[in-house]
Amino acid sequence: MKESYFPQEIEKKWQRVWEETKAFKTLDESDKPKYYALSMFPYPSGKLHMGHVRNYTITDVIARFKKANGFNVLHPIGWDSFGLPAENAAMKHNADPETWTDENIAYMTKQLKMLGLSYDWDREVTTCKPDYYKWTQWLFLQLYKKGLVYKKEAAVNWCDECGTVLANEQVIDGKCWRCDSVVEKKYLSQWFIKITDYADVLLEDLDKLTGWGDNVKTMQANWIGKSKGAIFKFPVVDAPNGEEMYVPVYTTRPDTVFGITYLVVAPEYKDIEKLTTSENKEAVEEYRANARKMTEIERLSTDRVKTGVPLGTHCRNPFNGEVFPLWTADYALVEYGTGAVMAVPTHDERDFDFAKKYNMPMKVVIENPENPSDCKDSAYTEPGVLVNSGEFNGMKNNEAKKAITKWAVDKGFGEFKTQYRLRDWLISRQRYWGAPIPVVYCDKCGIQPVPEDQLPVMLPKDVDFSVAGKSPITTSKTFKDTVCPICGGHATRETDTMDTFMCSSWYYLRYADARNSEKCFDRDTVNHWLPVDQYVGGIEHAILHLLYSRFFTKALRDCGLLDFDEPFKNLLTQGMVLKDGAKMSKSKGNTVDPDEIFENYGADTARLFILSDSPPARDFDWSDAGVEGCYKFLNRVWRLISTNADNITLDYKLNFPLAKENDDLIRTVHIAIKGITNDISNDFQFNTVISKYRELTNAIYDWQSKKSDLNEEDKNVLSFAIVSLMKLMSPVAVHLTEEAWSELGGIGSIHEQPWCEWDENLAKSSSITLVVQVNGKVKDKIEVDAGLNQDEMKQTALDSPKIKSQIEGKMVVKTIVVPGKLVNIVVK
RNA sequence: GCUCCAGUGGCGGAAUCGGUAGACGCGUUGGACUUAAAAUCCAAUUGGGCGUAUAACCCAGUGCCAGUUCAAGUCUGGCCUGGAGCACCA
Numbered sequence: 037m038k039e040s041y042f043p044q045e046i047e048k049k050w051q052r053v054w055e056e057t058k059a060f061k062t063l064d065e066s067d068k069p070k071y072y073a074l075s076m077f078p079y080p081s082g083k084l085h086m087g088h089v090r091n092y093t094i095t096d097v098i099a100r101f102k103k104a105n106g107f108n109v110l111h112p113i114g115w116d117s118f119g120l121p122a123e124n125a126a127m128k129h130n131a132d133p134e135t136w137t138d139e140n141i142a143y144m145t146k147q148l149k150m151l152g153l154s155y156d157w158d159r160e161v162t163t164c165k166p167d168y169y170k171w172t173q174w175l176f177l178q179l180y181k182k183g184l185v186y187k188k189e190a191a192v193n194w195c196d197e198c199g200t201v202l203a204n205e206q207v208i209d210g211k212c213w214r215c216d217s218v219v220e221k222k223y224l225s226q227w228f229i230k231i232t233d234y235a236d237v238l239l240e241d242l243d244k245l246t247g248w249g250d251n252v253k254t255m256q257a258n259w260i261g262k263s264k265g266a267i268f269k270f271p272v273v274d275a276p277n278g279e280e281m282y283v284p285v286y287t288t289r290p291d292t293v294f295g296i297t298y299l300v301v302a303p304e305y306k307d308i309e310k311l312t313t314s315e316n317k318e319a320v321e322e323y324r325a326n327a328r329k330m331t332e333i334e335r336l337s338t339d340r341v342k343t344g345v346p347l348g349t350h351c352r353n354p355f356n357g358e359v360f361p362l363w364t365a366d367y368a369l370v371e372y373g374t375g376a377v378m379a380v381p382t383h384d385e386r387d388f389d390f391a392k393k394y395n396m397p398m399k400v401v402i403e404n405p406e407n408p409s410d411c412k413d414s415a416y417t418e419p420g421v422l423v424n425s426g427e428f429n430g431m432k433n434n435e436a437k438k439a440i441t442k443w444a445v446d447k448g449f450g451e452f453k454t455q456y457r458l459r460d461w462l463i464s465r466q467r468y469w470g471a472p473i474p475v476v477y478c479d480k481c482g483i484q485p486v487p488e489d490q491l492p493v494m495l496p497k498d499v500d501f502s503v504a505g506k507s508p509i510t511t512s513k514t515f516k517d518t519v520c521p522i523c524g525g526h527a528t529r530e531t532d533t534m535d536t537f538m539c540s541s542w543y544y545l546r547y548a549d550a551r552n553s554e555k556c557f558d559r560d561t562v563n564h565w566l567p568v569d570q571y572v573g574g575i576e577h578a579i580l581h582l583l584y585s586r587f588f589t590k591a592l593r594d595c596g597l598l599d600f601d602e603p604f605k606n607l608l609t610q611g612m613v614l615k616d617g618a619k620m621s622k623s624k625g626n627t628v629d630p631d632e633i634f635e636n637y638g639a640d641t642a643r644l645f646i647l648s649d650s651p652p653a654r655d656f657d658w659s660d661a662g663v664e665g666c667y668k669f670l671n672r673v674w675r676l677i678s679t680n681a682d683n684i685t686l687d688y689k690l691n692f693p694l695a696k697e698n699d700d701l702i703r704t705v706h707i708a709i710k711g712i713t714n715d716i717s718n719d720f721q722f723n724t725v726i727s728k729y730r731e732l733t734n735a736i737y738d739w740q741s742k743k744s745d746l747n748e749e750d751k752n753v754l755s756f757a758i759v760s761l762m763k764l765m766s767p768v769a770v771h772l773t774e775e776a777w778s779e780l781g782g783i784g785s786i787h788e789q790p791w792c793e794w795d796e797n798l799a800k801s802s803s804i805t806l807v808v809q810v811n812g813k814v815k816d817k818i819e820v821d822a823g824l825n826q827d828e829m830k831q832t833a834l835d836s837p838k839i840k841s842q843i844e845g846k847m848v849v850k851t852i853v854v855p856g857k858l859v860n861i862v863v864k
Numbered sequence: 865g866c867u868c869c870a871g872u873g874g875c876g877g878a879a880u881c882g883g884u885a886g887a888c889g890c891g892u893u894g895g896a897c898u899u900a901a902a903a904u905c906c907a908a909u910u911g912g913g914c915g916u917a918u919a920a921c922c923c924a925g926u927g928c929c930a931g932u933u934c935a936a937g938u939c940u941g942g943c944c945u946g947g948a949g950c951a952c953c954a
Contacts, residue, residue: 251868255949258867263953287954300954342952367952377954385865386952457953578949648889649876655947657876661890669889671903714880724878727888734888741905807884812935814884852934858883862934 037681037779041674043638046775051149059785060154062110064561071107072565073099074544074604076573076581077114077161080140081121084147084630086613086620086658087574090646094610094720095572096153097647100767101716102569103154104791110565111154112547114161115141118169119536123469123508126501133469133501137164147630152639152770154787159550163539168546169471170492171556172539175588177474177485178595184230187483190462194222201466221328226464227473227532231587235260235456238586247606249653252578259579261457266290266441267374269449270299270351273359276313283311283351283362286373286455290444291436293355294425295380295401297391300344300363302370303327311362313348320345320364327366342367342390354449355440356426365390373455381415388415401425402433461584463535468499468508470533478520478527487521493529507531540581541588544568544603562598571604572652578609608720611655613646620658628658640769641667647722647768670772673733673765677758677776683746684780688755698753699802701739705760706799708732709792712764726768732761763792807858808833810842826853833859 054060075095078088092113099111115137122133141162148155161168179185193202195212202212202219212219231238239260242253265288272281283299301308303324312320323345344365352359367386368377381391381398388411391398400411402420409416422428422436431439444450464473472493474486486493496512503511509531510516520527548565549557582604589603612619615626633642645666650656677684694702712728715721736757743750759780766773766786777786800822806829808816816838824832830853833839839861846863853859 249869251948254868258950261950261953265954285954289954365952367954369953372953379954384954386954389952455953457950575948651877654870654877659876659890662876665890668903675904718880723876724888727878730888805884809883809935812883812933817884850934852883854883854935858935860883860934 037678037776039675039678041671041772043640043670043771044635047150047152047634047638047640047771050771050774051152054152055149058158059787060111060156061158062108062112062156064564066108068106068108070110070565071099071102071570072110072568073102073570074112074547074568074572076571076577077116077540077543078144079116079119079121080137080144082140082143084144084151086628086630086646087610089151089630089642090613090652090656091572091574091610092148092151092153093643093646094608094652094722095570096151097643097716097722097767098570098572098720099154100770100787101791103787104763104767104789106790110159110547111156112159112161112550113148113153113155113157114159114543114547115163116536116540116543117141117162117164118470118533118539120467120469122164123467123501126469127508130500130502132497134164147634150634150639151630151643154770159547161543161546161550163471163536163543164469166492166494167553168543169539171546172471172534172542173474173486173491173493174488174556175542175592176534176538177488177491178597179229179591180485182591182595184233184591185227186230187225187227189223190226190228191221192224192226192466193219195219218329224464224466226462227475227530229461229463229587231461231584232456232458234587234590235262235458236454237590238458238583241586241590241602244602245604245607248604249607249609252575252582252607252609255578256583259458259583263288263455263457265453265455266437266444267451267453268293268354268378268444270353270378272311272362273350273352275310275349277310279310281307281310282449283307283376284374285376285378286453287378289380289383289437290440290450291422291428291433292380292383292401293353293378293440294422294428295382295399296353296358296360296378297381297397297399298360298363298379299351299376300365300368300379300390301347301376302368303364303366304370305364305368305375308347308364311347311349316346316348320347323364342386342393344390344394354444354447363394371459372457382411383415383417385415385417399424461535461537461587463538464532465535466507466531467533468495468501470536471539472509473530473532473534475530476518476520476527477530478523478525480525481520481522481527484521484527490521509533537580537584541584542592544571544585545589545592545598556597559598563600566598567600567603567605570606570608572608572610574612575609582607608652610652611650613656613658615658617657633663637663637667638670638771640772641670643768643770644670644726648726649723651719651721651723653719669730669733670769672737673729673761673769674772674776676733676736677762677780680740680754680758681780683751684755684758685751686755686759686780686782688752688759690752690756691749694749694753697739697742698749701735701753701757703798703801704732704735705757706794707801709760709764709794710796710799713791713794722768729761729765729768732757732764736761760792762786763789804856806832808836808839809858809860810839811862812860815839815842822856826855829853829855829859833861 073095075091099109103109117137122137125136126133195202195217197215197217239257239262242257245253265286267284267286269282269284272283275281342365344363347362347364349362350359351362379387381387381396382400383402398411401422401424402416403423404418404420420433422431422433428436428440441450441452472495474491474493476484476486478484496515498512498514499508500511501508516528518527518529545557545562549561552558585603590601592598593601618624618626620627641663645663648666649662708728712725715725762773762776773786802822803819804822806818806820807814816836818832818836820832830851843861843863848861849864850862
């Protein structure tokens with residue numbers, strides 16, 4: 037065995053062996069229990085960054101640990117390969133996005149292999165390939181059949197200069213990223229997924245996800261945004277065309293209805309024109325036109341000043357008969373509730389601000405009896421008792437909510453209403469590099485889904501990527517014209533493609549049955565492998581990706597395609613990789629290239645370091661000195677093994693009793709096995725796992741420094757210690773341990789070896805440090821035999837000269853003994 | 865504004881149940897080996913009393929203020945600071 041550690045040499049060698057022997061292939065059939073470990077698949081942007089390295093290393097160690105512990109592990113990888121960057125690169129070079137994507141995948145695959153990850157490459161999925169997006173389209177059709185897909189007019193970011201729709205990321209400070217002109221809202225007919233049908237169950241089932249962090253669950257709960265309130269209809273008293281009209285509003289504060297002094301509708305409110313008098317028409321139109329342009333800019337400004345204009349018409353308050361004016365203001369949102377709000381300036385801060393600015397009347401209707409507020413300087417939003425509220429006076433406001441709504445329900449102008457902030461999912465993208473939406477428009481039959489046997493609807497190749505102002509897909513001469521599946525007449529294809537989140541909402545299902553060409557996936561196979569036991573990825577996907585995937589799972593269950601309702605049992609959201617306290621980014625110039633680390637130190641050092649300094653969920657600050665330190669440690673381990681190669685036997689035997697120092701080393705190993713196993717099992721605390729690798733290594737060196745010659749017993753004990761260390765390190769230092777195993781004459785791969793076991797009796801030291809406190813403060817520490825009983829512990833403590841001097845002349849009130857740990861003497 | 869998370873040496877961080885605060889590492893300092901360097905090894909490293917050495921001892925200390933307890937980094941209440949997410953959601 038070579039005395040020095042040459043990572044580059046051994047890593048290349050074993051990577052080749054693993055690839056040739058398909059060492060990490062997973063078979064569906066096994067008598068072992070299944071375990072599904074999954075990293076969020078990457079977008080093939082060009083090169084791996086350190087965030088990838090961290091993500092995949094964490095999952096890889098989990099997968100290897102579970103495999104060693106007797107599980108049949110599924111650990112796949114793939115590519116989230118549709119999306120904007122490929123299309124932009126293509127437009128820039130007038131090339132094919134597919135070529136760009138393929139090249140990136142090839143490069144990144146090479147890097148993943150260099151990291152020594154235990155993927156089953158036979159299950160690789162690539163979302164931009166027809167054998168995958170065929171099934172994305174097929175799933176779209178299943179949702180369509182289920183009534184979960186619909187088309188409606190929706191606002192998009194529109195750049196008039198470029199004549200195109202922009203993605204949200206392309207709108208910078210309300211302006212077009214390319215030409216810098218102001219982006220407007222424009223209404224286009226778009227495809228939506230009815231995720232709101234699942235709002236309630238998506239919220240409720242968060243409680244089932246005990247393996248998810250509260251931070252992610254709260255973010256999802258906030259996003260879904262459930263609130264309980266009421267809808268009231270307010271009759272319009274002076275509609276300009278004489279029509280009988282109502283304005284419905286949604287409110288969570290029915291208790292404040294007697295304080296309404298005006299009513300606001302959103303600038304986009306559908307009946308706004310009918311509610312505007314001819315005198316006010318011009319001002320209202322101007323305000324609405326402005327709102328259309330301002331929306332994006334306004335959204336980004338932090339201190340928005342509220343503005344609005346009166347419509348000139350009025351409503352009557354059916355609770356008290358008062359008549360109040362109608363306004364439009366952009367603080368009312370057309371997408372939420374009914375698009376109209378009742379304004380109670382005294383008890384709502386936003387209404388208060390608005391009322392102050394436009395001198396609206398105010399009327400206090402909720403009061404704290406102990407400390408009444410006149411609401412002259414701010415709105416009173418705390419609980420209280422109703423005043424100026426007719427028959428409801430004196431009622432507590434929380435009770436009044438129900439009572440007042442009930443009253444309105446009985447009179448026929450109100451209803452109880454649960455409202456969600458979650459909106460339906462807009463999946464139309466006016467771009468090329470995505471899965472085409474499998475729908476055609478027939479001149480006679482209207483919208484028709486593409487029959488399943490005609491899938492996939494292939495992306496056309498005859499496309500001009502140099503065009504500006506429209507989706508490149510529309511330049512194809514072969515794509516658009518087709519025949520109607522119903523009547524056989526002329527039809528045109530939908531040229532929108534799907535949001536890439538559609539592709540990534542089901543990829544974890546495809547891994548279970550990745551090469552199935554007959555079906556999206558086999559139901560039994562998916563039921564066997566899913567749910568994912570451990571999902572690992574960045575917090576940036578806490579809301580959209582995870583919510584869409586949860587929705588997909590529930591919807592596909594309702595389509596009868598699978599039999600579980602949550603896709604990811606446990607979720608680990610890893611922290612960011614920082615350098616010098618800031619997020620690594622090209623613009624800051626503080627990135628670290630994984631290739632350089634592999635080249636200079638090897639993948640094992642990279643793996644060890646990325647796990648070492650912080651727990652996985654926390655941010656990780658990259659330091660060059662830290663890498664260096666890990667490299668030195670691996671050298672130290674290698675030296676320990678290589679210089680002892682002749683002393684190590686893999687079939688060591690331990691005959692008890694042992695010499696004292698040998699017994700101590702055996703105990704140290706058992707303690708390490710127990711600690712490391714528990715640390716991994718308990719939230720994957722790899723940072724402490726690695727500190728325990730170091731402790732064990734230090735202990736073996738210490739032991740050895742006290743030995744001049746090794747007798748047979750020593751050699752067996754040393755073998756046990758070193759082989760255990762190798763096995764414990766094998767999920768992290770995958771190449772080093774494999775090489776050492778092979779050099780020491782191990783049969784097969786160390787990665788096929790079962791995990792180390794510990795003996796509870798040996799996993800504790802033979803002596804303990806007895807801590808003696810007086811009045812809760814540590815006054816002495818005494819090395820004692822671990823077997824001492826409580827009385828003996830107490831006596832030992834009282835016999836200590838230090839303690840004697842401390843308690844001299846005082847009265848012992850109480851003595852507390854914590855077995856195996858401490859004695860606390862309470863004196864007065 | 866609302867919600868969530870976090871706050872421990874010079875730094876990253878450790879501390880199953882409330883029971884030795886600072887494991888392990890980085891850095892720093894001193895030393896050994898070496899012609900020298902690298903590598904390696906040894907030692908010290910929370911602050912203060914404390915100063916020339918040695919040995920010991922004492923006090924304070926986990927963002928701040930209270931509380932519960934024999935005992936609090938850990939539990940409770942109230943704040944402060946930083947980060948993240950949502951953000952005119954009626």
